[in-house]
Amino acid sequence: MPPPSNILIYRLGSLGDTVIALPCFHLIRKKFPHSKIIILTNQPVSGKAAAAMAVLENSGLCDEAISYPVGMRNLGELAALRKKLRRVRPAVLINLAAARGRFKSLRDHLFFRSCGIKNIVGTPFRKKDLQLQQTADGSFEAESQRLASRLASLGSVNLADRSLWDLKLSPAERKQALALLPAGRNDFIAVSIGTKLPANDWGTANFERLLALLSRELPDATLVLLGALDEWERSEKLGRAWASAYVNLCGKTSPRVSAAVLEHCRLFIGHDSGPMHLAGAAGVPTLGLFSWFNPPGQWFPGHRSWRTIKVLNPALPEGGWKPELRLKQSATEGIWLLKPEDVFRSAMELLQANSKTTA
Numbered sequence: 001m002p003p004p005s006n007i008l009i010y011r012l013g014s015l016g017d018t019v020i021a022l023p024c025f026h027l028i029r030k031k032f033p034h035s036k037i038i039i040l041t042n043q044p045v046s047g048k049a050a051a052a053m054a055v056l057e058n059s060g061l062c063d064e065a066i067s068y069p070v071g072m073r074n075l076g077e078l079a080a081l082r083k084k085l086r087r088v089r090p091a092v093l094i095n096l097a098a099a100r101g102r103f104k105s106l107r108d109h110l111f112f113r114s115c116g117i118k119n120i121v122g123t124p125f126r127k128k129d130l131q132l133q134q135t136a137d138g139s140f141e142a143e144s145q146r147l148a149s150r151l152a153s154l155g156s157v158n159l160a161d162r163s164l165w166d167l168k169l170s171p172a173e174r175k176q177a178l179a180l181l182p183a184g185r186n187d188f189i190a191v192s193i194g195t196k197l198p199a200n201d202w203g204t205a206n207f208e209r210l211l212a213l214l215s216r217e218l219p220d221a222t223l224v225l226l227g228a229l230d231e232w233e234r235s236e237k238l239g240r241a242w243a244s245a246y247v248n249l250c251g252k253t254s255p256r257v258s259a260a261v262l263e264h265c266r267l268f269i270g271h272d273s274g275p276m277h278l279a280g281a282a283g284v285p286t287l288g289l290f291s292w293f294n295p296p297g298q299w300f301p302g303h304r305s306w307r308t309i310k311v312l313n314p315a316l317p318e319g320g321w322k323p324e325l326r327l328k329q330s331a332t333e334g335i336w337l338l339k340p341e342d343v344f345r346s347a348m349e350l351l352q353a354n355s356k357t358t359a
Contacts, residue, residue: 007035008090008117009062010097010108011052012042012070014196015255015274016299018055019281020144021096023157023164025061028094031154037062038088042070054255055278059168078111085115092119094154096147099124122150132295138320139297142304160303165281169260177260180249187221189214190262190279192270193235194227199327200271200291202335204234208241209340210269214347215243224265225250226258226275267351269343271335277301280309285354287347291335292316292325310350312338 007028011021028037039062041052056062066088068081093112099105102125109123124130129150133141148157157164181188191211195201211223223242225235229251239246253261259278262268268279269287272294279286280301288301288311296313303309314337316325328334 005035006088006090007032007037008085008088008093009037009039010041010093010095010112011039012097014051015055016272016277017098018052019165019274019277020142020299020301021147022055022061022167022281023144023159023161024094024096024147024151025056025059026164026166027148027151027155027157029061032092036064038064038066038090040066040068040085043067051274055167058170058173058256061168082111082115085112085117090117092121093117094151095120095122095124096150097124098143099130099146102130105130121153122147124150132298134295135297140295140321141297142300143298144303160305162283162306165302167256167259167278167281169256169263173256174260174263176257177253177264180247180253180257180261181224181264182222182245182247185222185245186264187218188224188265189218189221190224190226190265190268190270190275190284191235191238192226192231192268192273192275193238194231194273194275195271196273197291197293199293199329199334200273201329202271202289202338204238206336206338206340206343207238210343210347211238211241212243213340213344215241217344217348219244222246224261226253226261226270227251266354267347269347272299280306283308285350286310287312287343287350289335289338289343290314292321292328292333294326295321307353308350310346312343312346314338 039052053065072078105124112120144159193207223239223246225239225248227235227250232248232250235250236248239248259282262279262282262284265284268284270276272288272290276288285308286301290311290313300311301309314335329336
């Protein structure tokens with residue numbers, strides 16, 4: 001395929017959705033090193049930039065974003081979007097949208113063809129693209145692997161290669177991060193309580209107990225709390241459960257600066273969320289706390305072979321994962337099955353495993 005002038009990537013979702021697609025963005029940039037790469041993504045619910053660009057800006061992996069509201073059905077708005085894409089005149093469209101059924105795949109494919117785009121790569125038509133595959137150990141195929149397999153015509157992707165998860169943070173972003181951390185301290189433990197879904201929330205009481213245990217074991221460490229502005233108050237309460245110093249950065253950093261902050265931390269603990277995926281990509285020892293909302297393995301951070309990644313997924317009932325388990329949350333169901341003492345032990349094991357070497 002000759003190097004075209006413009007490449008259009010269709011990818012929707014939040015921060016985490018963008019991070020798990022990083023290996024695909026690296027592959028696309030390698031394949032088209034001199035092209036202008038434009039992402040078509042969803043309109044942000046809040047904030048000035050689309051979630052995708054909050055991860056990709058300044059990375060060199062994407063040059064521009066075209067955003068639109070998800071679920072757009074107005075014919076006038078669709079016509080305006082079609083006109084905009086025709087002006088872009090992409091020689092290739094790379095479809096990285098999540099598989100949502102054959103009908104929606106066909107609908108999207110026909111829309112892009114109506115925009116005059118002849119070369120389309122990655123549309124999820126195959127059965128293996130549309131159905132999540134279960135692995136031999138009972139977990140499920142990683143979403144990053146599913147995406148990469150759709151781009152086989154562009155090249156192979158080794159998801160265990162850390163360089164393919166590189167956020168390409170700039171010196172300015174790293175300088176901003178350093179300015180946010182307390183001077184004179186160099187031992188940081190990061191925690192984020194953020195999650196968009198109530199079923200994924202481990203609960204304030206569990207986090208308070210965990211932080212009390214950790215601060216007793218790590219008396220010289222400084223707690224770093226990361227997340228959105230609306231998580232500041234709850235995070236501030238958790239900071240008071242920490243026996244030593246803490247800094248609450250909720251709402252004070254961009255996602256990329258948060259990733260730069262995480263580079264200074266020797267442990268991250270959090271729900272399945274954007275900060276968790278940023279920590280995994282940044283190479284920080286990452287302990288992810290999962291619920292039953294998604295099939296185990298699909299949205300785990302980074303690559304499961306890395307020594308820096310550890311996930312706690314509550315034991316599933318007999319019969320394994322089923323969609324009806326998504327919203328389960330009680331003392332006997334879902335994420336609340338994870339006990340603070342067990343999370344504490346896992347955190348200490350992860351710290352010990354990464355005290356000298358990392359995968």
